[in-house]
Structure formats: structure tokens, C-alpha cells
Amino acid sequence: MRYSDNAKRFGGMGDDAWEIHRRAWVKEAAGEPVIVLSAGEERSATTPPAIVAAAKQALDAGRHHYSPLTGSDALKAAVAARHLALTGQRVTPDSCCILAGAQNALYSVLVCLAGVGDEVIVPEPYYATYPGVCRAGGATMVTVPCDPEADFVVDPERIAAAITPNSRVILLNSPNNPTGAIYPKAVLEAIADLAKKHDLWVVSDEVYADFVYDATHVAIGALPGMADRTVTLGSMSKAYRMSGWRVGWMVANPTLAGIITDMASCTLYGIPPFIQDAALAALIDETGEIESDRASMLADYRARRDLVCEHLANIPGLTLRYPAAGMFVMVDVRGTGLDDFTYAARLLDEENVGVMTGTAFGPSAIGHIRLGLVASQEKLVEACTRIRRFTLSLAA
Numbered sequence: 408m409r410y411s412d413n414a415k416r417f418g419g420m421g422d423d424a425w426e427i428h429r430r431a432w433v434k435e436a437a438g439e440p441v442i443v444l445s446a447g448e449e450r451s452a453t454t455p456p457a458i459v460a461a462a463k464q465a466l467d468a469g470r471h472h473y474s475p476l477t478g479s480d481a482l483k484a485a486v487a488a489r490h491l492a493l494t495g496q497r498v499t500p501d502s503c504c505i506l507a508g509a510q511n512a513l514y515s516v517l518v519c520l521a522g523v524g525d526e527v528i529v530p531e532p533y534y535a536t537y538p539g540v541c542r543a544g545g546a547t548m549v550t551v552p553c554d555p556e557a558d559f560v561v562d563p564e565r566i567a568a569a570i571t572p573n574s575r576v577i578l579l580n581s582p583n584n585p586t587g588a589i590y591p592k593a594v595l596e597a598i599a600d601l602a603k604k605h606d607l608w609v610v611s612d613e614v615y616a617d618f619v620y621d622a623t624h625v626a627i628g629a630l631p632g633m634a635d636r637t638v639t640l641g642s643m644s645k646a647y648r649m650s651g652w653r654v655g656w657m658v659a660n661p662t663l664a665g666i667i668t669d670m671a672s673c674t675l676y677g678i679p680p681f682i683q684d685a686a687l688a689a690l691i692d693e694t695g696e697i698e699s700d701r702a703s704m705l706a707d708y709r710a711r712r713d714l715v716c717e718h719l720a721n722i723p724g725l726t727l728r729y730p731a732a733g734m735f736v737m738v739d740v741r742g743t744g745l746d747d748f749t750y751a752a753r754l755l756d757e758e759n760v761g762v763m764t765g766t767a768f769g770p771s772a773i774g775h776i777r778l779g780l781v782a783s784q785e786k787l788v789e790a791c792t793r794i795r796r797f798t799l800s801l802a803a
């Protein structure tokens with residue numbers, strides 16, 4: 408059978424890089440005492456009960472039908488309010504599209520902004536699905552390396568050097584997965600100037616905007632003159648522990664929101680109304696219960712970050728990249744003499760700790776492993792103990 412050129416664009420999203428992750432799950436399913444830190448979520452933590460209750464109530468109330476293509480007016484208004492709280496940028500509900508997670512938003516937006524012959528500039532290390540979403544509409548991803556020694560913060564001059572007449576979009580992710588980098592205001596201002604000068608879009612993936620420890624999150628869309636050319640992506644997955652519910656959004660100018668809504672009439676056809684009701688209950692949070700749950704989750708993540716950094720400091724052969732934000736810690740393992748894949752594979756085999764290899768995220772992350780802060784403090788300390796023992800055994 409023959410498949411279209413479009414079909415060919417979806418494969419090859421760093422499949423090899425996920426191998427250790429898959430092997431960790433297999434071991435866990437077989438009952439081995441594995442600590443899986445390769446995922447982007449904590450499997451044992453569930454969605455706050457008040458959100459689950461709102462979904463059940465909506466199901467009981469008959470919210471089973473088709474819904475508006477990119478979200479109910481009430482949910483769009485709540486997302487506009489959340490966007491204002493996170494970014495300081497005031498937007499109208501008709502600038503917001505509710506989609507099936509930030510991943511669906513990434514795909515929808517990039518297909519609408521960059522087609523065949525166009526280029527999307529992406530700092531790397533990047534989130535592992537970016538190559539696929541950049542290619543989806545036929546565009547080429549042009550990567551810009553970030554130095555581990557500069558805490559993986561992108562240098563705007565490198566972005567400037569990557570701009571060509573074919574450039575259409577700069578795709579940013581601050582706070583960053585995998586690196587935990589957060590771009591300072593001056594860096595974002597320099598990138599904003601480039602976008603304005605060369606008439607480029609900025610797609611800003613801000614799904615980790617709540618997970619900020621040592622810095623301030625600056626939203627590029629809120630900078631002067633950027634509202635019209637910036638698309639900001641957000642999600643319920645991380646901050647509300649709702650990854651499996653598939654609710655996220657994009658905020659852009661109303662024209663692009665209209666285009667994405669037209670697209671949704673061919674693809675998504677609206678996310679389920681009972682899920683929209685649950686997301687609305689989470690954002691409105693009438694009793695304050697959800698906000699206090701969220702605050703304690705974020706405090707716990709900060710404590711996890713501190714613990715992991717404390718326990719992995721001063722291990723010969725490892726160089727810790729202290730994350731200012733996000734849900735992950737990057738560790739440079741090159742000092743052990745092993746490449747990241749071998750290190751991660753042996754760590755899993757010999758000590759039952761599953762981590763991601765840097766290879767998944769682009770060449771700047773080669774030689775690094777990524778640990779998710781996605782287990783209890785106790786388990787993370789145990790994982791660090793195993794990592795220390797394994798690394799010291801290599802030196803011996």
C-alpha cells in the first residue's frame with residue numbers, strides 16, 4: 408500500500424532514545440524494585456479529588472454531547488484569567504482555544520504557521536516531540552545549540568545567526584524540559600526584537616510556568632509589541648496533575664484562534680464536555696481546595712529538586728546542572744567515561760533506576776541523563792543513593 412508524504416513525517420521521533428524508559432517499565436511490570444524517573448509525571452499521584460468529583464457530576468448531569476470546537480465560553484474565560492495570572496498578559500476569551508493538551512496545541516499551531524519550505528528555529532535540548540510537530544506541516548526544524556555551561560540558556564545571537572529568508576517561527580520552551588533552564592527577561596527581549604525585526608512568530612511552550620524555583624517566569628507574549636505574533640501554550644497536565652485528561656490550550660491573536668477553530672472542525676471536534684467541566688472547576692476553584700493542593704505540590708517539587716541536587720553534588724564523574732525551574736534535573740555523566748546511553752542502561756540493569764538519555768533531546772544534551780522529580784522525596788533519595796553507588800563502582 409502507498410502512504411502520503413504527510414504520513415512519512417511522523418516517524419523517527421528519537422525512538423531509540425526511549426529505549427531505557429521502555430525497559431524500565433517492563434522491569435517494573437515484572438515486579439522488580441525499579442525507580443522510574445524517566446517519565447514526565449508521577450504515576451502514583453492522581454488528580455485532586457475535587458476535580459474528579461466535578462467530572463463525575465458532569466457525567467451524571469448528562470454532559471455527554473458534542474461541545475464547542477475549541478472550548479466552552481466559560482472555560483475560555485477561565486483560561487484567559489489563568490493566562491493573565493501566569494503571564495501578566497490580558498487577553499480576551501476569543502484568543503483562547505482549548506485543545507487536547509499542549510501537545511495537540513503544538514501540532515495544530517505549527518501546522519498552521521509553518522509549511523513546506525519554511526523553517527522553525529528551535530533551541531536544543533528540546534522536548535522530544537518537537538521534531539515531529541515541526542515536520543508535520545512540511546517545515547524544517549533548524550536547531551540552535553545551548554551550552555550546558557550556560558545552564559542551557561539560549562544565546563539570542565545564535566538565534567539571529569540561524570534566521571534565513573525561510574524562517575517563520577521561533578519555538579521556545581521556558582521553563583525548559585529537559586534542562587530546567589528559564590530564560591531571563593533580557594534574553595527574551597532580545598529574541599522578541601529579532602522576531603519583530605524579521606517578522607517571525609514566536610511559539611512559547613509554557614507548560615511548566617508554575618514550576619519555578621530560583622527565578623521569575625517571564626512570558627514573551629507579554630513583552631511590548633509581542634502579543635500579536637506570540638502563541639502561548641499552556642496545560643492542565645502538570646500543574647493540576649491532569650495529564651491523562653488531555654486538556655491544554657493555546658493563546659494567540661483572535662485570527663489565529665479562528666484558524667485553529669476551523670482546523671478543530673476537521674480534527675478534534677471539541678474535547679469532551681465533562682472534561683471541560685472538570686478543567687473549569689479546577690480553574691475556578693470555588694473552595695480554594697485545589698489551589699492549596701497545587702501550592703503544596705509545587706512546594707514538594709522544590710524540596711525534591713533541592714534534595715536531588717544535594718545528594719548528587721560532589722560525586723566524582725558527575726556534573727550536576729542545577730535547574731532553576733521545571734520537573735527535571737540534568738546530570739552530565741561524561742566524567743565517568745561512559746556515554747549517556749551506556750550509563751543509563753547499566754544504571755537500570757545494575758541499580759534499577761530508570762532515567763532518560765540526553766540523546767532524546769538533541770546534541771547539546773548528549774553525555775547527560777535526565778532525572779524526573781517524579782517520585783516521593785524518599786524514593787528520590789533512594790535513587791540518588793543507587794546512582795552514587797553505581798558511579799563510584801565505575802571509578803573503582
Ligand SMILES: Cc1ncc(COP(=O)(O)O)c(C=O)c1O
Pocket residue numbers: 447507508509510511534580583584612614641642643644650654655
Ligand atoms: C515541554 C512540553 N511541552 C508539551 C508537553 C505536552 O503536554 P500536554 O500533556 O499538555 O499535552 C509536555 C509534556 O510532557 C512537555 O514537557
